[in-house]
Amino acid sequence: MTQDIWILDDDRGVRFVLAEALRDAGLAVGEFGEVAAVRAALQAARPALLLTDVRMPGEDGLSLLGELQAQGVGPVIVMSAYTDVATTAAAYRAGAVDYLAKPFDLDHAVASVQRALASVAAPTAAATHTLAPGHALLGESAPMREVFRLIGRVAASDLNVLVTGETGTGKELVARALHEESARRDQAFVALNTAAIPSELLESELFGHEAGAFTGATRRVAGRFEQAEGGTLFLDEIGDMPLVLQTRLLRVLAGGEFYRVGGRELIRCNVRIVAATHQDLAARVAAGAFRADLMHRLDVVRIELPPLRTRRGDIALLARHFLAATAQELKLPPKRFSKAALKQVAQRDYPGNVRELENLCRRLAVIAPGSEILPADLGTPEGGSRGGEWTDALREWATQALADGEADIHARAREALDQILLQAALQAHEGHRQNAAQALGVGRNTLTRKLGASRTRRR
Numbered sequence: 001m002t003q004d005i006w007i008l009d010d011d012r013g014v015r016f017v018l019a020e021a022l023r024d025a026g027l028a029v030g031e032f033g034e035v036a037a038v039r040a041a042l043q044a045a046r047p048a049l050l051l052t053d054v055r056m057p058g059e060d061g062l063s064l065l066g067e068l069q070a071q072g073v074g075p076v077i078v079m080s081a082y083t084d085v086a087t088t089a090a091a092y093r094a095g096a097v098d099y100l101a102k103p104f105d106l107d108h109a110v111a112s113v114q115r116a117l118a119s120v121a122a123p124t125a126a127a128t129h130t131l132a133p134g135h136a137l138l139g140e141s142a143p144m145r146e147v148f149r150l151i152g153r154v155a156a157s158d159l160n161v162l163v164t165g166e167t168g169t170g171k172e173l174v175a176r177a178l179h180e181e182s183a184r185r186d187q188a189f190v191a192l193n194t195a196a197i198p199s200e201l202l203e204s205e206l207f208g209h210e211a212g213a214f215t216g217a218t219r220r221v222a223g224r225f226e227q228a229e230g231g232t233l234f235l236d237e238i239g240d241m242p243l244v245l246q247t248r249l250l251r252v253l254a255g256g257e258f259y260r261v262g263g264r265e266l267i268r269c270n271v272r273i274v275a276a277t278h279q280d281l282a283a284r285v286a287a288g289a290f291r292a293d294l295m296h297r298l299d300v301v302r303i304e305l306p307p308l309r310t311r312r313g314d315i316a317l318l319a320r321h322f323l324a325a326t327a328q329e330l331k332l333p334p335k336r337f338s339k340a341a342l343k344q345v346a347q348r349d350y351p352g353n354v355r356e357l358e359n360l361c362r363r364l365a366v367i368a369p370g371s372e373i374l375p376a377d378l379g380t381p382e383g384g385s386r387g388g389e390w391t392d393a394l395r396e397w398a399t400q401a402l403a404d405g406e407a408d409i410h411a412r413a414r415e416a417l418d419q420i421l422l423q424a425a426l427q428a429h430e431g432h433r434q435n436a437a438q439a440l441g442v443g444r445n446t447l448t449r450k451l452g453a454s455r456t457r458r459r
């Protein structure tokens, strides 16, 4: 038996191609250009499935979605050119079974319809709260759309989520979006970077302590679990959590209750956990550094954030956003990228991902002269300044050294810088100290002292 699929879209072209594709797949199709027409048709019939756009002139497709759910109409698939988290999540909240980002692949759309018909999904809970304000999480690339889709899908559930991705890819922003799109949004969102806290303090940081629990504990302090009660707790860099605390955390997650450090009162907790890591958690488990049972408890749903190099299409959008946002925040005159500069920005490598791009744009918003940013302002070799090459390398080195927790980074970098300059100048002036010092613009004594210092240190 053929099934009746209704398409609601004010764009005739979309209706046409979609209807053709569905008919080719053996389905019966009805086409509607406005919400009112669907309402009228509902007097006489019910579709097996509705495909609808969300934003149309006149009435919002989402409001219709709510009505249809109330009338027990079959599954609804939402289509939209808007792929931001708020719209996607609102569609799922309103009961959509799938979300097709326009422009969509027709095969994909037909497959989605067939899947929905096959499962005739159990009705999802209707919208219970209004649309949250837009999130700062931006992106138009296919992988980011997929991330938004996932956020929309799982936000309303209370499932624990593990967010993975390289440093600076936006893991914390995803955790915030999950919180904002959930029923917990009016409660606290509390973030804790487990790697940034010395392990001996981590337990009290998480679970709080009583007065007198340890030296210096003069009064009772609530931990992050208590602060996040009813809300969401974001545990960043979970892969670095010491094993003893992993055990403790696991017990709390399993039992839903804990004691403060030095306390006797059992505290019940209702907290959703979103954990993040840049590491391969399974590899940490294999290496014996992470508990498998804790990983399974945290990794109920996984959201993988793609590195910026696999979604270069997002760079221009992000760069413009960061430039404008910095100007607004610091009350600076707005600047814009010249075409050539933006092209170069989009072609650069960002080992620090979105954070590194953001830092570059913040710097440009502050220091680039003029209202238009030119390639020369970027400090790239193509821009005419040779500074970019080595400062980029230095930045990479520093990022890595900091990530590895190395000590004395500043002193080591400064010494390396001094030595490279001194040796280059000495070489250029055939070992003549006076001339080398002069060329560098430092005093001869300074040069001698720096050469001496390095020799002493090496010993």
Ligand SMILES: Nc1ncnc2c1ncn2[C@@H]1O[C@H](COP(=O)(O)OP(=O)(O)OP(=O)(O)O)[C@@H](O)[C@H]1O
Pocket: 136, 137, 138, 139, 165, 166, 167, 168, 169, 170, 171, 172, 173, 174, 236, 276, 278, 318, 354, 355, 358
């Ligand atoms: N898609 C995005 N849209 C807008 N801003 C973003 C996006 N992704 C990241 N950012 C910005 O980049 C910076 C880094 O993001 P965030 O702190 O969420 O990354 P992270 O993956 O948690 O990093 P780390 O692993 O180092 O903790 C933040 O300032 C954030 O606002």
